[in-house]
Structure formats: C-alpha cells, structure tokens
Amino acid sequence: RELDDMFKETDHTNAYFPLFIPLSYLQKEADHVDGFAKECAIVTHHKLTQNEDGKLLPDGKLDEPLVVRPTSETIIGASYAKWVNSYRDLPILINQWSNVVRWEMRTRLFLRTTEFLWQEGHTVHATKEEAVEETFKMLKIYKKFAEEVLAIPVIEGEKTESERFPGAVATYSIEAMMQDKKALQSGTSHFLGQKFAKASKIKFQSKEGKEEFAWTTSWGVSTRLIGALIMTHADDNGMVIPPRITPAHIIILPIYRNDEERENIFSVVNEIKKKVSKMRFHERKIVVKIDDRDIRGGEKNWYWIKKGAPIKVEIGPKDLEKGTIAVLRRDETDLKKSFIGVEKFLANLINTLDDMQNNLYNKAKKLLDDNTFKIDDHDKFIKFFTPKNTNNPEIHGGFANSHWCGSSECEEKAKEIKVTIRNIPSSAKEESGKCIICGKESKKRVIFAKSY
Missing domain, CATH: 3.40.50.800 (Anticodon-binding domain)
Incomplete structure (x- = not known):
C-alpha cells in the first residue's frame, strides 16, 4: 500500500494487462527476445483429452504459441500503439500489480522463483527528456521506499551494458547489502529510448504536425523485497519487521x-x-x-x-x-x-x-558503511573476495568500490571469483585510476560484490 500510494502521488494509474502474450509480440524486439528466451514458459495447446488408457494428453494445438508473461513491455506496447495518436495523449503513466513467470533452474525462496509477484510500471512520453526524468523519478521512489519504509539502505546507480534489462538503453538499480555481505538487487528502472516504441509502432503527431515515435520507460520491484527485508533485519531469534511495514504494531x-x-x-x-x-x-x-x-x-x-x-x-x-x-x-x-x-x-x-x-x-x-571499502590493489581485491574461511566459505569482505576500465572482458574476469559489478553509483565522481582487473586507465569507480 505504501508503495502504491507513492505511485499514485506521482500521477500513475493502476491497470491490468493479459497474462498470455502472443509469441509474435516478443519477436518484434530482438534484444528483448534474446534476453528472455531461455526463461519463457510457452502454452502450445488449448485443451486436454484422454487416451484409451485414461491418460491426459495435450490437444488442440494453438495456431500461435502464447508466452506466459515474463514481463509486459510488448503486450502493453501493443495497447499503447492503439491509444496514442497525438502529443495530447501523452504522457501515459500506468502501473500493473501482477504475477510473472520466468523458468528458473535454481530457485531460492523469495529471491529467485519460477512464479513471483511484482509491480511493473510502463510509461510513454513525447520527449527523451521526459522519459529520462521518469526513469530517475521512479528510481528515487524505490530508494525512498527501501530506506524510509523497509529501513534498508541502498546504493543507487547505473547498471553496466551486460547487466541491462534486455532491450533497454539504460538500466538503473538500487543495491542492498545483506547480513552475509552479499549484494541484492532490490529494484530497477529502465530507460527504453524509442526501441520498444518502434517495435510496437507507438507513434504520435507532434505539436509541429510531425509523426514521431514515442519514448518509453519501465520499472519494477518484486517479492524479492520480502527476501531483502528478512535478510537485512532478521536475527538468530527470527524475523524483525520494521514498524512502518508490519501487519500489526x-x-x-x-x-x-x-x-x-x-x-x-x-x-x-x-x-x-x-x-x-x-x-x-x-x-x-x-x-x-x-x-x-x-x-x-x-x-x-x-x-x-x-x-x-x-x-x-x-x-x-x-x-x-x-x-x-x-x-x-x-x-x-x-x-x-x-x-x-x-x-x-x-x-x-x-x-x-x-x-x-x-x-x-x-x-x-x-553494516553497509563498515563493509564497503575502496580497493585499488589487485591482490587485495582477490583476497577480499576469496577469504580462507572453511566454516563460512560464503562470508567475505563486503562491497569493493574499485576502478573499472569499462570493458566487458574485465567484467567476465571478475565473475571467475563469483564477483559482479552491481552498479556505477550515482554519487560517484569522475577520478583517474587503474582498473582493478586489468590495470588500464579508468575514470570511474564501481561497486563490485558477490550477489544473490
């Protein structure tokens, strides 16, 4: 309710869109398809029949397979294409509370499950500037909700190219530190540019009478926040619920x-x-x-x-x-x-x-402040994330605020010790340094961590 109120205070409206998405809708945006292809659950038949032994078998093959909603950019985009004709129709600010399905091979309760509940916001704008502003506005709302309501401090920043939402121009996240000092991505906001608008043909006539493609965003948090709440505040005696989110005070x-x-x-x-x-x-x-x-x-x-x-x-x-x-x-x-x-x-x-x-x-x-360190020495960096801790091998040093040259090769190299770049903090200032992985020149620090 608290989060929903924040959405409504910023003029967003709740709506609901179909669970089943025609496969052709996903194929319109190539990067989007590549990003979700391995996680999609597909419906290929519309009924069951019994054979002679009484065994149930799929029957009635669909003309076109339906994807069980992994996210809703394409299905909502199809509706927006019908609704938007003029600049006067913009912006459209819609949020959906729903379930989604992503076929996880390694599930973890609350953090990574095949079906989960979430909210996903989808907005359409006449200009790039408005869409970018919306992207950051929603990131700030997530940060405010996490810190003020859930009592979870977070680091906000931009994801690297390899960690972007499939099809997005830019993805921004809030990252929290759990008590085992691992990171948990707790919310994301995506600037989609005009890619999804072009794929869905969301066009409008501008004030000058020109036909233009719209600019879109999407953003979401899920039941993963329940996992964050538990792992941030719980102790050896069980759950600890902050007063602002508790069912009973x-x-x-x-x-x-x-x-x-x-x-x-x-x-x-x-x-x-x-x-x-x-x-x-x-x-x-x-x-x-x-x-x-x-x-x-x-x-x-x-x-x-x-x-x-x-x-x-x-x-x-x-x-x-x-x-x-x-x-x-x-x-x-x-x-x-x-x-x-x-x-x-x-x-x-x-x-x-x-x-x-x-x-x-x-x-x-x-906990976050005491376990976030500036590390500029490669050997110290490796040692920080690979401690000799036989009793608790997953417990390590925390977050490393280190230089990165910007190459995907160095990102992949970090993954060899199960470390990823969580984000490039919004508060980070440009400074010269050496990439912690390869030693090349770098102008920015990023947050490295093990994560869920």
Whole structure:
C-alpha cells in the first residue's frame, strides 16, 4: 500500500494487462527476445483429452504459441500503439500489480522463483527528456521506499551494458547489502529510448504536425523485497519487521489463571487497544492484536518473537497490582522486557515506533558503511573476495568500490571469483585510476560484490 500510494502521488494509474502474450509480440524486439528466451514458459495447446488408457494428453494445438508473461513491455506496447495518436495523449503513466513467470533452474525462496509477484510500471512520453526524468523519478521512489519504509539502505546507480534489462538503453538499480555481505538487487528502472516504441509502432503527431515515435520507460520491484527485508533485519531469534511495514504494531498477551483474572486483565487490555487504535503512525492506523489463544505462554511468546512483531506487551495479575505492563521491543537483540505504566507507554508509543524504525535502518547502514571499502590493489581485491574461511566459505569482505576500465572482458574476469559489478553509483565522481582487473586507465569507480 505504501508503495502504491507513492505511485499514485506521482500521477500513475493502476491497470491490468493479459497474462498470455502472443509469441509474435516478443519477436518484434530482438534484444528483448534474446534476453528472455531461455526463461519463457510457452502454452502450445488449448485443451486436454484422454487416451484409451485414461491418460491426459495435450490437444488442440494453438495456431500461435502464447508466452506466459515474463514481463509486459510488448503486450502493453501493443495497447499503447492503439491509444496514442497525438502529443495530447501523452504522457501515459500506468502501473500493473501482477504475477510473472520466468523458468528458473535454481530457485531460492523469495529471491529467485519460477512464479513471483511484482509491480511493473510502463510509461510513454513525447520527449527523451521526459522519459529520462521518469526513469530517475521512479528510481528515487524505490530508494525512498527501501530506506524510509523497509529501513534498508541502498546504493543507487547505473547498471553496466551486460547487466541491462534486455532491450533497454539504460538500466538503473538500487543495491542492498545483506547480513552475509552479499549484494541484492532490490529494484530497477529502465530507460527504453524509442526501441520498444518502434517495435510496437507507438507513434504520435507532434505539436509541429510531425509523426514521431514515442519514448518509453519501465520499472519494477518484486517479492524479492520480502527476501531483502528478512535478510537485512532478521536475527538468530527470527524475523524483525520494521514498524512502518508490519501487519500489526503491537501484540498483547494477556496472562491469567481464572475467569476473574481474565475479566480484570481484559478491562486493561481492551482500554489499551481502544486508545491505541485511535493513533496513527506515518498516516497509518496503529494495529493492535490480542493473542488469547489457549496455548502455553512460552510457546505464544516465542511465536511472536519469531514473527518479528515490533512490540510485544504482556499483562498479568502481578502487572495489574503494580500498575505496569511488560514491554519487549523486537529491534533490541537482548529481548529484555521493560516494565512501565500504561499511560507512559501510550504517551511514548509514536516516539518508540519511530526510534525502532530508525534503529533498524541505522544498524543496516552501519553494516553497509563498515563493509564497503575502496580497493585499488589487485591482490587485495582477490583476497577480499576469496577469504580462507572453511566454516563460512560464503562470508567475505563486503562491497569493493574499485576502478573499472569499462570493458566487458574485465567484467567476465571478475565473475571467475563469483564477483559482479552491481552498479556505477550515482554519487560517484569522475577520478583517474587503474582498473582493478586489468590495470588500464579508468575514470570511474564501481561497486563490485558477490550477489544473490
């Protein structure tokens, strides 16, 4: 919802387009086809029949195979070609929440699965300048969502040519560091130039009366962000969910032994819920959940710790006598309860949630800052990414901010030690140096890392 609100605040409209894409649509854009060909799931028949043994067999071969949506540039482009005639029809700013299918050979939960959920934005513009502006605007929105809502610090920048979205003129990404110091690409925004417009014949009459091809963009994030959230904030006790994205901010566990105690406890519990439900945290209603299930207290307690609920409150008979409640903040690793009065808890609640959000971001930012190094020596670079660590061979040094000459050969050479260029940071300033791989002259630093 938070991300959807950001889209709508920038005048984007939600829509939905077909799941099945005619094969001929993909063939219109050669680079696009090459990029997705090995990942496409294809529908070739439209029904099933039974043979004499009762076995189901495909039947009714389609005249044209249908590709199960890997991404929607071509199918949406076909619609835009019909809708756009004049400069007055532009810009078109549309977002789609949907599922996509990419035939992954090595799946990893939340990060790389055959079917996943995502949002994909597709926009059409009259000028190159407008399309480029849109590309960067959406990258900034992803960065804002990741950092302010998910509490995940990211590095924004441009992808190298070999890492571009198939068919794009330029691709930009946000990259996050997970706790094992690997990188995770967490969102991308693509400037498509006029390539997809020409393939789909998206043309318009300009103010001067000329027929011109439009300029397009696309951008997206997926359920991979759930993986990023888990791997950024979780600890040995389970999930840790930032307050701005949590389904429930406060979990109350009432503790009682009989009906009389239950009645007394719930008089306080219900009053807390009533008062908290009137509060708002970052324009969102604060959600309170009361867990009154008939299971052991220890089991219930650990259930919510593992779930990562931001604040857990326990109220028992002894707490009533003292006029306090037991409060546990999930962002603190020691899992130590504090005992405070109800009114003080309520008065400090908004500040507490803000403090938790900031604390989680600052922890993740410290990890990123402490494990990003400028490396200019080739041997140090190799050693940085190939530590002798028999117990945890995948744990390495982090991100290397090093020079790169711009050649694809050096990119491929880095991959020999399972390292890739994550992006060319937007904040990077031009400076002279030597490529960390080949030693040739370089004018820019890039982020090297192992990644998911």
